[in-house]
Amino acid sequence: MKFALATPALNNYPAAMAPWEPRAGGPEILRYARKADSLSWDWLTIPEHIVMPTDMKEVMGSRFAEGIAASAVLMGATERIHMLTYILALPYRHPLVLGKQIGTMEFLAGGRFTLGTAVGHLEREFETLGIPFEQRGPMTDEYLKALKEVWTSEHPKFHGDFVKFDNILVEPKPVQKPHPPIFIGGNSPAAMRRAAVHGDGWIPWLVTAEDLPGCIAYMKSLPAYDEKADRFEILVTTTAYKVEDYSHAEKGETEVSGDRDSVLREIEALQKAGATSVQVMPPKLQTFEQCLDWIEWYDQEIIPQFR
Structure with a gap:
C-alpha cells in the first residue's frame, strides 16, 4: 500500500479545510x-x-493553486517525495507545453512527478479559457497520446484532430521511463476505460469501499488492462466527502478521521476492496503545528501497518 498526503492551504475547499489553512501561505506549505x-x-x-466561477466560491472556495507551478516549487524544496496533481484538467494545456513543463521538472528534480489528470468538469472554467467543453473527452484522449509521443520519441510527431506537430525536438526528456506515471481521474465508465487504455492508475472521486470492487471488475474486463494489471495503481481518498458530485454542495459535515482505530478501519476496508494506494487528508486540526505532529504520528503509527 502506498500513501499520498494531501497538501493543505493550496486550496480552501470548505468541506475539508482546517481552521488554520486560510491564514497559511508559502512558508507553512514548504515546511509541511x-x-x-x-x-x-x-x-x-x-x-x-485555473479559475473559479464566482457562483462556485461558496461550495469550492476561491483559492486553488496552479498544479505545475506548485509541483515545481515543492519538488525544488524536497529531495525524495513525489508530486501528484490531484487533479489537473488535461484540455487546459497544449500537450507540447505540458510535456515540456513536466520534462523540465523531472530533469531538474530527478523524476518524482505523477500526472493525475482528467477531462475536467467546470463548464464555466472551460468557457473562460476558450476551450470547448463538449469536446473535452476526445481532447483528453488525444492529448494523452500526444504527451507520450513528446516524452518517448527522439523526433516527436503527431497528427490529430486537436493538435499537430512534426519536425521538432523536445528536450529535456522526463527521467522516469518510459514516461512519468499517468493516473486518470473520474468515476464514469468512460473515465475508467481511459484509465485502463491510457493510464498507469485510476483516481476515483466519491467512490466508497462498497463501490470499489464493481469498478475494478469493470476495468479488469477491458483488454487493455491485462498488460498493466501488476503495476496499475488504484488510489482512493480515505475522506468520505459529504458533497454532491459536480455541484460540490455539502450534504452534511465531512468528517476527517484522525484517531488510530478509525484510520485503520478506513484503510483496511479500502485495501480489502482493491485499493493499492490511499490519499490522506489531515483532520481539521486547529493549528498548523498540530497538523505537522499528526502527519508524523500517521507515518509512525499507521503507514508501517500496511507496508
Whole structure:
C-alpha cells in the first residue's frame, strides 16, 4: 500500500479545510512538504483549478493553486517525495507545453512527478479559457497520446484532430521511463476505460469501499488492462466527502478521521476492496503545528501497518 498526503492551504475547499489553512501561505506549505519528505509518504497531492466561477466560491472556495507551478516549487524544496496533481484538467494545456513543463521538472528534480489528470468538469472554467467543453473527452484522449509521443520519441510527431506537430525536438526528456506515471481521474465508465487504455492508475472521486470492487471488475474486463494489471495503481481518498458530485454542495459535515482505530478501519476496508494506494487528508486540526505532529504520528503509527 502506498500513501499520498494531501497538501493543505493550496486550496480552501470548505468541506475539508482546517481552521488554520486560510491564514497559511508559502512558508507553512514548504515546511509541511519538507516534513513529509523527511518521513515515508510516497506523494504529496497538488489540487488545481485555473479559475473559479464566482457562483462556485461558496461550495469550492476561491483559492486553488496552479498544479505545475506548485509541483515545481515543492519538488525544488524536497529531495525524495513525489508530486501528484490531484487533479489537473488535461484540455487546459497544449500537450507540447505540458510535456515540456513536466520534462523540465523531472530533469531538474530527478523524476518524482505523477500526472493525475482528467477531462475536467467546470463548464464555466472551460468557457473562460476558450476551450470547448463538449469536446473535452476526445481532447483528453488525444492529448494523452500526444504527451507520450513528446516524452518517448527522439523526433516527436503527431497528427490529430486537436493538435499537430512534426519536425521538432523536445528536450529535456522526463527521467522516469518510459514516461512519468499517468493516473486518470473520474468515476464514469468512460473515465475508467481511459484509465485502463491510457493510464498507469485510476483516481476515483466519491467512490466508497462498497463501490470499489464493481469498478475494478469493470476495468479488469477491458483488454487493455491485462498488460498493466501488476503495476496499475488504484488510489482512493480515505475522506468520505459529504458533497454532491459536480455541484460540490455539502450534504452534511465531512468528517476527517484522525484517531488510530478509525484510520485503520478506513484503510483496511479500502485495501480489502482493491485499493493499492490511499490519499490522506489531515483532520481539521486547529493549528498548523498540530497538523505537522499528526502527519508524523500517521507515518509512525499507521503507514508501517500496511507496508
